[in-house]
Amino acid sequence: MLLTSSAAGVYVICPTPFTIDGRVDPASTDQMVEAFLKAGATGLTILGIMGEAPKLAADESLAFAKQVIATVAGRVPVIVGVSAAGFAGMSALSRKVMGAGAAGVMIAPPSALRTDDQIVSYYADAVEAIGPDVPFVIQDYPLVTNVVMTPKVILRIIEENPSCVMLKHEDWPGLDKITTLRRASADGQARRVSILTGNGGLFLPFEMERGADGAMTGYAYPEMLVGVVNLIKAGKRKEAHDLFDRHLPLVRYETQPNLGLAVRKYVLKRRGIIASDTLRKPGPKLSPETVADIDWLMERIERS
Structure with a gap:
């Protein structure tokens, strides 16, 4: 199945599980x-930034x-x-994964x-x-790539490349960017x-209300992401925000720069989803105090 512009729901970003060694x-x-499929994922995304792809x-x-x-x-x-880093590697991997049955890249x-024209030319x-x-x-994802794409640039890429079917929006602050893009298509x-x-998922309920079709992220309780998306689509705003607010302390803890993936893998291990929370080097290690924080946050979520 090929990815289309009608894709919606929750595409869970998968970490790459490693053994202890x-x-x-x-x-x-x-x-x-x-x-992740049992949690209600409508798609999966692999080998992203949180998948430690550069370390493979x-x-x-x-x-x-x-x-x-x-x-x-x-x-x-x-x-x-x-x-x-270069188009040769991108071309080779794309050809092979699409041949294996991937929906898109x-x-x-x-x-x-740096400039708008450079960004547009790169995608061409x-x-x-x-x-x-x-x-x-x-x-x-300008917080990581340091490349700022304005709505105008994104619209140029979309219009000049019919094979562009999705934007993974990770700008921050970025709610008004979603509004601008949706108004452009509506008009x-x-x-x-x-x-x-x-x-x-740090701003998920509001992003949905601005016109997003769902989430593509990797919070360690993906069933929360699925629930929020479905509740917003059903017009149940209060219930969606209540569910989100229950998880917000851990969501916030997971979004700490440099530490987030270590936190996420630890929670996934605690939940029995992966066997080890190992990150490939270089990568952070959780202190005993941080582990205690996470355990307490998980207990609060699961108790309620």
Whole structure:
């Protein structure tokens, strides 16, 4: 199934599970996929920034992607992050994962881009590299990439590249950006694409109310993300915000720069979703005090 501009719901960002000695863990990978699908995921995204993709060798990335796609077995779309320093690697990985059954690919801009024209030209070159028949997602994450994409630039990329079907919106603050993009498509000024939001779900209820179609992020309780998205779509604003507020302290704790993935993997391990919370080096280690904080936050969520 190929990704389309009508994609919606929750595409869970999957971490890459490792064994204690740092090898990719196939058993935990299968277990994680099934857990996310059981939580209500409408899609999965792998090999993104939170998937430690830069720490994987090329053969590991491909093997992991093939395993996830095979485990999903067509039940939901799988998006593969193919961002790379050069177009040769991006092209090779895109071709192989699409051949294995991926629904589309996600591309983040390199940090060297500065002007609007440079950004637009980069995505045109990326489309040439992966092929115009491959659906792709713009990853707009300036807090990490240091590349600022205005709504005008995003609309140019969308209009000039028919294979662009989704924006992964992770700007912060960025609610008004969603509003601007949705007004442009509502007024007929631009083609409408799917908008899924990230940042650990930190602003999810408000992003949905501004016109997002769902979330593409990796909070360790993805069933909360699914619940909020479904409640907002059902017009149950109070219930959506109540559910979100119950999880907000842990969501906030997970979004700490540099520490977030370590927190998320620890919670996933505690929940029995992966066997180990190992990060590949370089990566942070949780202090005993931080672990105690997380345990307390989890107890509050699960008690209520």
